[in-house]
Amino acid sequence: xxxxxxxxxxxxxxxxxIIRISRDFAATPAQLFRAHxxxxxxxRWVGPDATTTTVDRWDASTGGSWRFVGTHDGMxxxxxxxxxxxxxxxxxxTFTWEGDPDGVALETLTFEDxxxxxxxxxxxxxxxxxEGRDAWLRSGMETGVDQxxxxxxxxxxxxxxxxxxxx
Amino acid sequence: MGDPLxxxxxALADPTRRDLxxxxxxxxxxxxxxxxxxxxSVQAISKHLKVLEQAGLVSRRAEGHRSPVxxxxxxxxxxxxxxxxxxxxxxxxxxxxxxxxAELNNDEEAGRRxxxxxTA
Numbered sequence: 001x002x003x004x005x006x007x008x009x010x011x012x013x014x015x016x017x018i019i020r021i022s023r024d025f026a027a028t029p030a031q032l033f034r035a036h037x038x039x040x041x042x043x044r045w046v047g048p049d050a051t052t053t054t055v056d057r058w059d060a061s062t063g064g065s066w067r068f069v070g071t072h073d074g075m076x077x078x079x080x081x082x083x084x085x086x087x088x089x090x091x092x093x094t095f096t097w098e099g100d101p102d103g104v105a106l107e108t109l110t111f112e113d114x115x116x117x118x119x120x121x122x123x124x125x126x127x128x129x130x131e132g133r134d135a136w137l138r139s140g141m142e143t144g145v146d147q148x149x150x151x152x153x154x155x156x157x158x159x160x161x162x163x164x165x166x167x
Numbered sequence: 168m169g170d171p172l173x174x175x176x177x178a179l180a181d182p183t184r185r186d187l188x189x190x191x192x193x194x195x196x197x198x199x200x201x202x203x204x205x206x207x208s209v210q211a212i213s214k215h216l217k218v219l220e221q222a223g224l225v226s227r228r229a230e231g232h233r234s235p236v237x238x239x240x241x242x243x244x245x246x247x248x249x250x251x252x253x254x255x256x257x258x259x260x261x262x263x264x265x266x267x268x269a270e271l272n273n274d275e276e277a278g279r280r281x282x283x284x285x286t287a
Binding site for chain 2: 014021129
């Protein structure tokens with residue numbers, strides 16, 4: 001594939017509880033790696049807009065661990081996990097949203113060098129069940145808040161899928 | 168888990184039901200036809216279909232094994248919208264990352280300038 005992915009592409013695997021996202025960046029793999037492993041840089045982009053991210057624990061090395069808290073409208077959302085492996089071209093980590101403390105996803109990030117100062121990021125999230133994966137897809141995960149929610153709720157209220165579900 | 172969409176996701180959490188849905192994308196089929204490839208009873212498949220029906224994913228004009236089961240495609244459009252919404256959140260995150268990376272690029276270029284030159 002030589003086309004550039006100007007915006008993120010997503011795939012929800014039908015046979016495994018996996019979400020895959022790819023996105024191209026005007027940066028070298030080293031820069032992209034740094035933006036994922038330097039806690040100050042990471043905190044600046046990870047949270048949704050209007051969310052303040054505070055890194056609580058951060059050891060971006062193989063066997064290390066991390067925790068950060070997003071604050072949105074006075075509500076706090078904690079996330080934590082372990083860095084299973086940290087390499088310049090690949091990060092493998094676990095990911096738990098503390099609102100669902102028993103749930104854990106295994107994330108594999110790879111930085112594919114496209115040359116000319118461009119890098120393709122691949123993120124694969126393997127969830128521990130389809131229910132977990134789908135709950136993740138449908139929830140606002142980080143904050144539970146966004147405009148799409150309101151639209152979708154309106155759609156649901158209009159009875160688009162209500163026939164069979166609500167007699 | 169009471170809202171309609173939760174029912175849809177819960178109904179699809181089961182591998183047999185996911186498989187049934189996948190097969191119904193090819194066209195309507197009777198319970199007997201749907202049950203044929205499985206090592207389980209027609210009754211067991213009927214139970215799965217009932218869950219899918221309650222979630223609004225499939226419909227049947229009448230009860231009984233000969234009545235064709237129909238997939239309600241618009242429910243999948245809704246799921247596609249959820250996935251798209253998730254994608255948009257990822258895209259928003261990566262736009263912020265674009266800005267951070269652009270700054271790294273600028274800093275690195277600034278670092279290559281002769282000493283003494285001020286950067287903003």
